[in-house]
Amino acid sequence: MAAFAPVLTRIVGLADAHTLRVYTREGGYRALPMALRQAPAAIVEAVKASGLRGRGGAGFPCGMKWGFLSDPARNPKPRYLVCNADESEPGTFKDRVLLRDNPHLLIEGCAIASYALGVHDCFIYIRGEYAAEARILEAAIAEAKAAGHLGRDIHGSGFDLEIVVHRGAGAYICGEETALLESLEGKRGYPRIKPPFPAVVGLYGCPTVINNVETLCCVPPIVERGAEWFAAIGREKNTGPKLYCVSGHVARPGTYEAPLGITFRELLEEHCGGMRDGRRLKAVIPGGSSTPVLTADEVLDVKLDFDGLAAAGSMLGSAAVIVMDETTDMVRVAFNLIRFYHHESCGQCTPCREGCGWLEKILARFDAGRGRAGEIAQMLDICDNMAFKTICPLGEAARMPTESYLRKFAGEFEARIGAAAVKGN
Amino acid sequence: MVAEAIQREIDAIVARYPDPRSALLPILHRLQREEGWLSPTAQAWAAERLGLSPAMVQGVATFYTMYNTRPVGRHLIQLCRTLSCELRGSLEIRAALKARLGIGPGETTADGRFTLVEVECLGACGTAPAMMVGEDYYENLTPAGLDAILAALP
Ligand SMILES: Cc1cc2nc3c(=O)[nH]c(=O)nc-3n(C[C@H](O)[C@H](O)[C@H](O)COP(=O)(O)O)c2cc1C
Ligand code: SF4
Ligand code: FES
Numbered sequence: 001m002a003a004f005a006p007v008l009t010r011i012v013g014l015a016d017a018h019t020l021r022v023y024t025r026e027g028g029y030r031a032l033p034m035a036l037r038q039a040p041a042a043i044v045e046a047v048k049a050s051g052l053r054g055r056g057g058a059g060f061p062c063g064m065k066w067g068f069l070s071d072p073a074r075n076p077k078p079r080y081l082v083c084n085a086d087e088s089e090p091g092t093f094k095d096r097v098l099l100r101d102n103p104h105l106l107i108e109g110c111a112i113a114s115y116a117l118g119v120h121d122c123f124i125y126i127r128g129e130y131a132a133e134a135r136i137l138e139a140a141i142a143e144a145k146a147a148g149h150l151g152r153d154i155h156g157s158g159f160d161l162e163i164v165v166h167r168g169a170g171a172y173i174c175g176e177e178t179a180l181l182e183s184l185e186g187k188r189g190y191p192r193i194k195p196p197f198p199a200v201v202g203l204y205g206c207p208t209v210i211n212n213v214e215t216l217c218c219v220p221p222i223v224e225r226g227a228e229w230f231a232a233i234g235r236e237k238n239t240g241p242k243l244y245c246v247s248g249h250v251a252r253p254g255t256y257e258a259p260l261g262i263t264f265r266e267l268l269e270e271h272c273g274g275m276r277d278g279r280r281l282k283a284v285i286p287g288g289s290s291t292p293v294l295t296a297d298e299v300l301d302v303k304l305d306f307d308g309l310a311a312a313g314s315m316l317g318s319a320a321v322i323v324m325d326e327t328t329d330m331v332r333v334a335f336n337l338i339r340f341y342h343h344e345s346c347g348q349c350t351p352c353r354e355g356c357g358w359l360e361k362i363l364a365r366f367d368a369g370r371g372r373a374g375e376i377a378q379m380l381d382i383c384d385n386m387a388f389k390t391i392c393p394l395g396e397a398a399r400m401p402t403e404s405y406l407r408k409f410a411g412e413f414e415a416r417i418g419a420a421a422v423k424g425n
Numbered sequence: 426m427v428a429e430a431i432q433r434e435i436d437a438i439v440a441r442y443p444d445p446r447s448a449l450l451p452i453l454h455r456l457q458r459e460e461g462w463l464s465p466t467a468q469a470w471a472a473e474r475l476g477l478s479p480a481m482v483q484g485v486a487t488f489y490t491m492y493n494t495r496p497v498g499r500h501l502i503q504l505c506r507t508l509s510c511e512l513r514g515s516l517e518i519r520a521a522l523k524a525r526l527g528i529g530p531g532e533t534t535a536d537g538r539f540t541l542v543e544v545e546c547l548g549a550c551g552t553a554p555a556m557m558v559g560e561d562y563y564e565n566l567t568p569a570g571l572d573a574i575l576a577a578l579p
Contacts, residue, residue, distance in 0.1 A: 333508060
């Protein structure tokens with residue numbers, strides 16, 4: 001394979017990478033005028049041909065999603081593009097790099113996508129805690145506008161676009177696309193029942209596309225260098241560059257860009273400097289806390305892409321790789337994560353609200369060494385009752401990984417039944 | 426009671442959206458910046474400004490963890506307790522904060538200087554353990570490094 005050169009993070013690390021001056025000097029804002037000279041439909045086609053799959057978690061083909069937007073001839077309502085910069089899945093911090101060090105790439109991506117979709121108002125919904133990143137984005141938008149890349153009659157094309165940065169206020173569920181729309185409308189972030197999908201009934205009841213930050217950042221390079229170039233990175237159906245964010249017990253945690261489909265072994269050894277303190281690998285959560293855990297034996301040669309991880313019984317999710325060494329207590333991991341999901345459940349559906357609550361209660365007891373006989377089976381039963389019975393995928397995101405800890409590390413849970421190992425936290 | 430300058434800022438926020446109601450979260454952020462929390466009066470003002478019922482605004486204010494519906498200390502410390510941070514030592518940081526400030530999660534120091542809360546993933550897992558003080562992130566925390574951070578705060 002030809003050596004891979006970073007695409008999304010190419011300028012990250014340069015001094016003042018977030019400024020218009022550096023972005024332009026390094027070749028930025030070349031794709032936007034190229035796009036404006038083409039028909040919008042041609043751009044949608046190029047994104048389809050590139051094979052770009054959404055980087056927010058589900059891996060849905062981006063061009064296909066864009067194609068679902070209802071036809072303006074039949075639905076004359078305004079249409080919206082919403083960039084999902086909520087980034088709240090535990091283990092996930094990849095978009096922050098782009099927001100902080102390459103905001104103009106995102107802005108250029110939003111502008112091209114908006115043009116392709118016939119959108120004139122684009123919103124970037126960013127998690128409230130990223131206050132500094134929100135300020136960077138706002139400054140970048142102002143710069144882009146002053147330079148004629150946004151605003152009215154962009155580059156004399158007749159196309160108008162405004163981008164508004166909207167800060168959330170601390171709620172994981174607002175990363176789910178319909179909850180995000182509710183939140184953007186000024187309400188509590190309660191997921192909506194689908195269908196209708198946002199492409200038909202989205203923001204303010206209008207057709208809406210929601211894309212992750214990294215997804216939109218892939219758009220300018222596709223326009224500039226062509227769909228074929230993009231599709232040649234990675235492998236079939238899993239194309240393009242990818243940001244992997246690695247946390248936990250590795251020597252060098254961080255965000256690394258690589259072609260989709262590198263193996264976990266390559267990521268660990270070539271990018272992360274191996275395990276911390278030379279310890280042994282025990283388990284890996286490959287795609288953020290909602291994805292099932294893989295044991296060391298299972299994970300080493302897995303291709304870290306949508307299909308490779310599905311074949312291994314897990315998911316790429318947000319490519320948030322959480323690495324755990326031999327010192328890790330899997331009961332504690334299960335408890336820590338279910339506490340998160342219980343805290344973040346919006347409470348609309350009984351199986352999610354109650355299921356997470358019960359699991360947290362039982363796992364807290366296991367964590368304290370006071371599990372009871374029969375409770376492992378009971379937890380699996382609770383998981384079973386949460387499966388596919390909820391409005392949004394948070395219920396699944398809580399139950400699927402929990403099951404994986406209970407099954408793959410059953411011995412550790414059994415050892416906590418009735419044991420008196422009460423710990424000091 | 427809401428200063429005119431802030432009201433003008435809020436007018437500009439409302440004008441950014443096709444539907445004024447979308448301005449509710451940013452308005453609450455702006456109002457909270459003044460006193461560190463959203464008093465019932467501030468919430469009522471937001472409701473009036475957008476033509477919403479006070480209950481609706483209260484429902485929103487209590488749904489999101491970043492809005493404080495009770496007063497907090499001058500510095501709100503939000504320590505991440507989620508997995509990536511715990512794997513890299515957030516429990517030790519919590520213990521160190523307790524030793525230095527004499528408070529546990531949910532408490533405020535007697536002098537009103539610090540409130541400590543535990544929060545879920547801050548999106549800084551690669552530089553764990555992480556915490557926020559006000560709007561600022563502090564990452565790669567060590568128990569020994571806390572003293573300098575705390576001492577630098579007014
Ligand atoms: C509970 C939950 C949380 C989510 N959080 C995020 C998030 O923080 N960022 C994100 O881009 N997508 C998140 N998603 C996925 C979005 O719903 C949506 O699929 C995505 O933003 C679509 O963008 P993409 O097609 O570009 O991937 C979340 C989904 C669920 C169910
Ligand atoms: S599954 Fe959970 S988070 Fe999703 S709508 Fe139901 S209660 Fe809310
Ligand atoms: S787990 Fe602490 S910042 Fe993500």
